[in-house]
Amino acid sequence: MTMSFPKGFYWGGATAANQYExxxxxxxxxxxxxxxxxxxxxxxPRYVTYxxxxxxxxxxxxxGGSLPEGAKYAVLDGYYYPNHIGTDFYxxxxxxxxxxxxxxxxxxxxxxxxxxxxxxxxxxKPNQEGLDFYRKVFEELHKYxxxxxxxISHYDDPLNIEEHLGGWENPDTIGLYEKYCxxxxxxxxDLVKYWLTFNEINSAIMFASFVPNAPLELIRPGYIRLHHQxxxxxxxxxxxxxxxxxxxxxxxxxxxxxxxxxxxxxDVLANQARIQDNFYYCGDTMVRGYYxxxxxxxxxxxxxxxxFFEKDAQILKEGHVDFFSYSxxxxxxxxxxxxxxxxxxxxxxxxxxxxxxxxxxxxxxxxPDGLRYSLNDIYDRYQVPIMVVENGLGAIDKLEDDHxxxxxxxxxxxxxxxxxxxxxxxxxxxxxxxxxxGCIDLVSAGTGEMRKRYGFIYVDMDDEGKGTLNRYRKDSxxxxxxxxxxxxxxx
Numbered sequence: 001m002t003m004s005f006p007k008g009f010y011w012g013g014a015t016a017a018n019q020y021e022x023x024x025x026x027x028x029x030x031x032x033x034x035x036x037x038x039x040x041x042x043x044x045p046r047y048v049t050y051x052x053x054x055x056x057x058x059x060x061x062x063x064g065g066s067l068p069e070g071a072k073y074a075v076l077d078g079y080y081y082p083n084h085i086g087t088d089f090y091x092x093x094x095x096x097x098x099x100x101x102x103x104x105x106x107x108x109x110x111x112x113x114x115x116x117x118x119x120x121x122x123x124x125k126p127n128q129e130g131l132d133f134y135r136k137v138f139e140e141l142h143k144y145x146x147x148x149x150x151x152i153s154h155y156d157d158p159l160n161i162e163e164h165l166g167g168w169e170n171p172d173t174i175g176l177y178e179k180y181c182x183x184x185x186x187x188x189x190d191l192v193k194y195w196l197t198f199n200e201i202n203s204a205i206m207f208a209s210f211v212p213n214a215p216l217e218l219i220r221p222g223y224i225r226l227h228h229q230x231x232x233x234x235x236x237x238x239x240x241x242x243x244x245x246x247x248x249x250x251x252x253x254x255x256x257x258x259x260x261x262x263x264x265x266x267d268v269l270a271n272q273a274r275i276q277d278n279f280y281y282c283g284d285t286m287v288r289g290y291y292x293x294x295x296x297x298x299x300x301x302x303x304x305x306x307x308f309f310e311k312d313a314q315i316l317k318e319g320h321v322d323f324f325s326y327s328x329x330x331x332x333x334x335x336x337x338x339x340x341x342x343x344x345x346x347x348x349x350x351x352x353x354x355x356x357x358x359x360x361x362x363x364x365x366x367x368p369d370g371l372r373y374s375l376n377d378i379y380d381r382y383q384v385p386i387m388v389v390e391n392g393l394g395a396i397d398k399l400e401d402d403h404x405x406x407x408x409x410x411x412x413x414x415x416x417x418x419x420x421x422x423x424x425x426x427x428x429x430x431x432x433x434x435x436x437x438g439c440i441d442l443v444s445a446g447t448g449e450m451r452k453r454y455g456f457i458y459v460d461m462d463d464e465g466k467g468t469l470n471r472y473r474k475d476s477x478x479x480x481x482x483x484x485x486x487x488x489x490x491x
Contacts, residue, residue, distance in 0.1 A: 004425040005488040010147060010432060012107035013100065013439020013456070014390050016199065018083050018156040020442040021113060023090030028127040030119025031159040034083040036073045037062055039448035039463060042362055046448045049076045064207065064218065073163055080465060082443040082450070087459040088469050093137050095471060096440060099457055101144035103477060104484035108146050109389050109435040110137070111154035111199065114180055121158030121176050122165070126183050134184075138191040148192050149389065149435060151252065152181060152236075154199035155445065168204070168225035174232040181236040189244055196325060196389070197233035200254035202282040204229065208302075209256075209278055219302055223309075230285055231312050234319025241319075251286040251321045252389060253279060255328040257374045261335035261352050271334035274351075280381070287382045289320035324382055327390030327437065328417075331357070331370035362394055362452060368416035375424035375431060387433035391417055394444065394452040397474065405458045405474035414476065414483075415491045422488060440471070456480050 018034040025031075033048065038059070040046040047059035053070030060066065067073065075081060089096055100108055114121065116130035141148050161173055204226040208219045237249040256278045260267035276294050284292040291309060299306050332343055332351025341353040343363050357365040371391070378386055393413040397405045414436065425431055438454025441461070450461050456477040461467035482490050 004422050006425070007487070009487065010107035010149075010387075010434070011484040011487075012105040012109065012146070012149070012433070012435040013103075014109035014149075014435040014437050015089070015111075015439065015442060016151065016154040016156070016445075017089075017111045017113035017116070018086070018154065019438075019445055020086045020089045020110075020440070022084065022086040022088040024084045026090065027116065027129040027133055028119060029113060029130060030115035030121075031073075032083075032113065032115050032156045033073070033159055033162055034155060035081060035159065036075055037081065037083060037448065039080045039082045041449060041463075042447050042452070046446075047079075048073070049079060050074050051076075064214075067163070073159055080463075082448045082463075082465065085461070085465055087440065087442050087461055090133070092469065092471070094140055096457075097137075097140045097144065097146070099471060099473070099477075100439065101146060103439075103456065103481045105144075105146050106484075107149050107194075107433055107435055108141055108439075109149040109151065109196075111151035111156060112184060113156045114153060115156070115158040117184060118158060118176070118180055119160075121161040121173075121180075131183075131187050135188070135191070138188060142191065147194065149194045149196065149387070149433070150184075150188075150192050151196045151199045152184070153177070153197070168228045169221055171228055171231075174228055174235065177232045178235055178239070182239065185236075185240060185244060185247070193246055194248050194250065195240070196250050196252040197236060197321070198229055199252050200327060201226065201229055201233075201251065201286070202254050202256070202278060205281070206254070206256070206278065209274070216302055220304060223299070223302065223304055226282070227309055227312070230282075231315055233286060233321075234289075234312075234315050237319040237321055238315075248322045250323040250325045250387065251283065253282050253324070253326045255279070255326040255374060255390075257328065257331045257370050258334050258351050259331060259354065259370075261333040261337070261340060261354075264336070266336045267334060270336050274334045283324060283378070283382070285316060286321050287324055287384060289317040291316070321384075323385040323387060323432070324378060325387040325389040325433075326374075326378070328371050328374060328388055329391060329437075330360075330364040331367045332365065360393060360395065364394070366393070366413060366416075368420040371417055372420040372424045372427070375421070375429045376427050379424075379429040379431075383430075385430045385432045387435070388421065388431070389433070389435045390437040391434070392437040392454040394438075394454050396451050397441075397453045397458060399458055399460070399472065403472045405472065407474050407476050410474070410476045411479045414480070418483060418488055418491050 046062045050071045051074040205222045240247045260271040440457040441455035441459040444452045458472040460470045
């Protein structure tokens with residue numbers, strides 16, 4: 001078949017510093033919340049650890065809970081913290097980038113670790129070692145003609161901001177984020193063109209969907225944090241447009257795409273409300289530059305003051321993004337029938353099980369048609385270029401004695417999704433880039449596991465942090481290499 005990927009389409013892969021980079025206490029880097037988050041499994045939660053005021057240790061679930069009064073975040077004996085090492089890009093970046101180039105990448109998505117630039121978030125001056133590290137990374141990418149796609153904040157904010165300033169609930173964090181952005185924009189003005197302000201920014205308000213009957217006191221702060229991030233994003237987008245006209249600034253939304261479980265009109269309405277609240281609430285605000293009309297219903301539902309969100313209307317209008325990017329792994333269903341079977345074993349529940357789809361071991365529906373559907377829906381809504389910046393299959397891979405990995409299941413998944421993107425292009429969607437997630441094995445954000453692997457490159461590391469960190473090409477490496485070399489013609 002003839003594929004429709006345009007000349008200059010960006011093919012690549014995606015990572016995040018907190019899951020991949022390692023070197024958590026090297027080169028002047030300060031700690032982040034992920035550094036006090038333990039490992040887990042698909043059946044057990046990750047915990048955030050701390051020391052109480054009386055010196056006793058404590059922990060809370062990373063998806064719910066908060067630091068007790070007087071307590072301080074801490075790394076405790078007896079726990080494994082997988083993000084400390086990740087898969088050690090900090091020491092292997094030249095080797096890894098050479099492998100990406102061998103696959104044929106023309107774009108690589110990575111994040112800058114904010115505490116590597118400002119260790120405490122409110123430091124007077126940036127950490128020069130951190131600035132130098134990313135400069136070397138970007139220069140290495142350009143050596144192979146690979147375009148960096150940089151996420152500015154990817155679940156990796158300085159722990160000091162969280163612990164002492166209240167994180168994004170404190171509007172002062174906006175100014176600290178601006179200062180951080182001004183530094184990296186100027187530092188890398190000739191090395192980075194494409195920027196994403198926040199990773200999966202809608203994750204700030206997903207608590208209400210993930211946790212049934214979640215108390216209002218846990219839901220409301222998410223909308224406050226999110227608003228401050230909207231304002232921060234708008235301010236730095238406006239600043240970039242004014243000072244660096246070559247920059248392209250994008251949003252990044254977690255692709256919680258869902259269908260009504262049945263043709264019951266109440267299921268259809270429930271699903272419409274879910275997509276509005278979980279997905280388009282953020283997309284509308286960041287691409288259009290203003291809150292959507294249905295936001296008022298949401299604020300009223302949670303007892304939030306409408307005037308709080310409307311006071312920054314001009315800022316949001318002046319700082320809307322240039323392109324839309326999102327993660328896409330799976331779809332789920334919505335229904336008013338609360339007896340229906342739930343899905344999402346590895347990341348709590350994402351919704352209700354779709355009887356027409358197959359599911360991965362971690363409870364994720366494999367649905368390439370949902371990618372085509374969502375691309376069409378997004379482009380019809382916004383009419384701006386789109387990037388799919390995360391997509392992939394987490395699975396248990398076996399490293400054979402000859403250091404090969406036969407991951408036909410991943411190739412099958414990826415083929416189907418590349419075909420779906422081609423169909424969306426034929427539909428008229430302006431899709432410009434594809435950077436599948438975890439192009440090299442890294443730590444799972446949801447479970448902290450290594451066994452849940454996404455990469456085209458196997459990294460010898462287990463769930464306890466044991467291994468050589470040697471890199472090995474999987475069968476999917478060679479499949480993706482051919483896919484890129486033929487611009488999607490041979491999949």
